[in-house]
Amino acid sequence: MxxxxxxxxxxxxxxxxxxxxxxxxxxxxxxxxxxxxxxxxxxxxxxxxxxxxxxxxxxxxxxxxxxxxxxxxxxxxxxxxxxxxxxxxxxxxxxxxxxxxxxxxxxxxxxxxxxxxxxxxxxxxxxxxxxxxxxxxxxxxxxxxxxxxxxxxxxxxxxNTAPIETPTINETELAPLDFVEAYYQELESLLLKIGYLYPHTAISRMEKFRQLYNRAYLQTHEIGMLRGILRQVEWAINNQRNS
The missing domain is CATH 3.40.1280.10 (SPOUT methyltransferase, trefoil knot domain)
Incomplete structure (x- = not known):
């Protein structure tokens, strides 16, 4: 483009x-x-x-x-x-x-x-x-x-229209930023639920997660995998409570 x-x-x-x-x-x-x-x-x-x-x-x-x-x-x-x-x-x-x-x-x-x-x-x-x-x-x-x-x-x-060297990734599969943001929201919700995050420190802690993931240039299928993990953890927690 x-x-x-x-x-x-x-x-x-x-x-x-x-x-x-x-x-x-x-x-x-x-x-x-x-x-x-x-x-x-x-x-x-x-x-x-x-x-x-x-x-x-x-x-x-x-x-x-x-x-x-x-x-x-x-x-x-x-x-x-x-x-x-x-x-x-x-x-x-x-x-x-x-x-x-x-x-x-x-x-x-x-x-x-x-x-x-x-x-x-x-x-x-x-x-x-x-x-x-x-x-x-x-x-x-x-x-x-x-x-x-x-x-x-x-x-x-x-x-400066010539491409510069970047990490070797499949650029066409980079996840849309709004898709990544939905993952962050799910991650924060789960981490609050299990007590890893506390409401008064959640923003600063989530900044660290964002920095980590931004450096990885996440692709769409990788975000899908990470969201799948969150949903499975959520299911396991609910299933344990109901058993």
Whole structure:
């Protein structure tokens, strides 16, 4: 699908000028699919339309969704942008290195996710991505404008179309992210039920599971196998209680 399969996802954008400028830079580099997660501004406002110039159709066709998982529905790959370090042991890559992975031919959509203008993406939102990029900037002033960040990444996507080396897997079988998310929900429910997780620590513990599985590039049949195990465990627990 190449560039045509890449979604630019903005989480809670607050500035209509930014949204309009992003539509314009997307059209500059051949990207068309804009998804807005719970936008805090009107993407069809006069300000946004004025900044979009000749890319108004991207604003008009933008998809509005309430949550990040909804924005990633149907995608098999997602890269999140972040400006801060993490303690997960996950590498923060440069756009030029990581972004070509989104446009390798899988036959399924992919997503590049950007956070809020003032605070970026939360840890809870970052865990929906498999890889992470940070745009290198001068240490004297590291903060980048949202539209500028999107513009840099769109340029890199358009210029770097050759595939990069990734783990040897059957890329056409990568599990859709919403299918993986359903597995996480089942896993969390079961682990709470058996007492491995506690409600007050479940979010942080599940982050660790997500990180582990994201590194594995799970395929559809593997998720099916893992969900089958959960259902069998659930059956065994219920059967033991009834016996």
């Amino acid at each position: 190449g560039l045509a399969g890449v979604r630019i996802v903005l989480v809670e954008p607050a500035g209509p000028l930014n949204v309009g400028a992003i539509a314009r830079v997307m059209k500059n580099f051949g990207l068309k699919h804009l998804v807005l997660v719970n936008p805090q501004c009107d993407p069809l406002s006069e300000e946004a339309m004025r900044m979009a110039v000749h890319a108004k159709e991207i604003l008009e066709s933008a998809v509005l969704v309430p949550t990040l998982p909804a924005a990633l529905h149907g995608c098999v790959r997602a890269i999140a942008t972040t400006g801060r370090d993490n303690d997960w042991g996950l590498a923060l890559e440069q756009p030029r290195t990581a972004l070509p992975w989104l446009i390798e031919e899988t036959g399924q959509p992919s997503a590049l996710v950007f956070g809020r203008e003032d605070r970026g993406l939360s840890n809870e939102e970052l865990i929906y991505a498999q890889r992470f990029v940070r745009i290198p900037t001068s240490p004297e002033y590291t903060s980048l404008n949202l539209a500028t960040s999107v513009g840099i990444c769109c340029y890199e996507l358009a210029q």
